[in-house]
Amino acid sequence: MSAPESTRIGYIGLGNMGAPMAKRLLDRPGGLTVFDTRPEAVAPFTDAGASGAASPAELAQTCTLVSVTVLDDAQVEDVVAGPDGLLSTAQPGTVIAIHSTIADTTAVDLAARCAEHGVELVDAPISGGAPGAKNGTLAVMVGATDEAFAKVLEPFGTWAELIVHAGPVGAGTRMKLARNLLHFISFTAATEAQRLAEAAGLDITELGKVVRHTDAITGGAGAIMWRDNTSPLDPDDGWFPVFSHVRALGEKDLTLALDLGERLGVALPLATRALTDLGPGLGVGSGDTARSRSPRSRSPHGQKEHA
Incomplete structure (x- = not known):
């Protein structure tokens, strides 16, 4: 089953790619909560009706689908499993989607750690650059279980034109x-x-x-x-x-x-x-x-x- 439109989505990382992707989620019925370490990046979203979180942990308290678009493996690991990371509060059944380009081994290792909490991690790197993000025409390559892939299809479709199920966790990054x-x-x-x-x-x-x-x-x-x-x-x-x-x-x-x-x-x-x-x-x-x-x-x- 796909995630219902009433699902509140969390978005972490509002840079050149993350901001236009998150912007296209503002009108979803379920609502949007955002987090970025830069207040100036968050302000346009809260002004437009989104909720702001003070940390990934706070964001995960209300969101059962979270997209992450940060710089590198270290930042991804901190956002997901750090002291104030998503796993510290995420509910079982939460899906965490990593859009950053990281090592496939990082995705596999983090997915195993998430599974211990009943959380599913999918690696979902994107291609198409800032113009694709702005226009909602990105390609996204998803490494996920069939169940998790079904949950992300609808929300990913707000900012992606092509959604490919590459295989299990790690396959999206390899592609x-x-x-x-x-x-x-x-x-x-x-x-x-x-x-x-x-x-x-x-x-x-x-x-x-x-x-x-x-x-x-x-x-x-x-x-x-x-x-x-x-x-x-x-x-x-x-x-x-x-x-x-x-x-x-x-x-x-x-x-x-x-x-x-x-x-x-x-x-x-x-x-x-x-x-x-x-x-x-x-x-x-x-x-x-x-x-x-x-x-x-x-x-x-x-x-x-x-x-």
């Missing part, structure tokens, strides 16, 4: 870490592309416009993330021709970019790795272009060897 792995490797790749463009005499701000425009159309890296496993594909698999085509285009364009980098004296280590790993990563193996540029076919200085 968020995989998602952010892609995010920051992509950022690093963007800096490599900027170096190449700058060396070629291009305006990298204009390149940025092109990237943002076309990623909004194609979906960026997410456009290839349709498979349900990462095993090599059978040639009869329907995805095989699709990803073989992606590999062919990618190996061609990566080779052209690497050739440009060599002419301009710009090192492109991520592009070099991508040429090697693209086909196998897609499950279709390396193509002729990647094999021809393998380290065994090149000199120590990166130039092709000629017979």
Whole structure:
């Protein structure tokens, strides 16, 4: 059963992400209680009709569903299990949702401690940034029991557009870490592309416009993330021709970019790795272009060897 709309929700941590998320809970029938160490962060909520708590412990006295959006593992542990934390007063059946990105082991360990009090902890990290929080279009990846997941669906839906049950406690955080792995490797790749463009005499701000425009159309890296496993594909698999085509285009364009980098004296280590790993990563193996540029076919200085 989902949590009834009459459930009073507590929200702890009213920063750049927490404040807009909590704001979208103000109109829920059950009411909202908030806590933050900064009075100036709490004031807009109490002015709008929410209740303010002096501590997590006080908040847990009246709230059986609590969202936590604080900085790091240490703050999460203090809010949940510290001397004045939620567990000191939480009623059995309370659900504590951690939206902060923490270690998956922290989530699992805290969930075990919560269980000793009859409290369920779910790890529910979010993706979508401050704009997603403001617009109510976040994605949330939930590690929880089926029962706890059912309880958070309705309230999470006030600020999230996509709610994924990733698995048991810890799975939400593991999914968020995989998602952010892609995010920051992509950022690093963007800096490599900027170096190449700058060396070629291009305006990298204009390149940025092109990237943002076309990623909004194609979906960026997410456009290839349709498979349900990462095993090599059978040639009869329907995805095989699709990803073989992606590999062919990618190996061609990566080779052209690497050739440009060599002419301009710009090192492109991520592009070099991508040429090697693209086909196998897609499950279709390396193509002729990647094999021809393998380290065994090149000199120590990166130039092709000629017979």
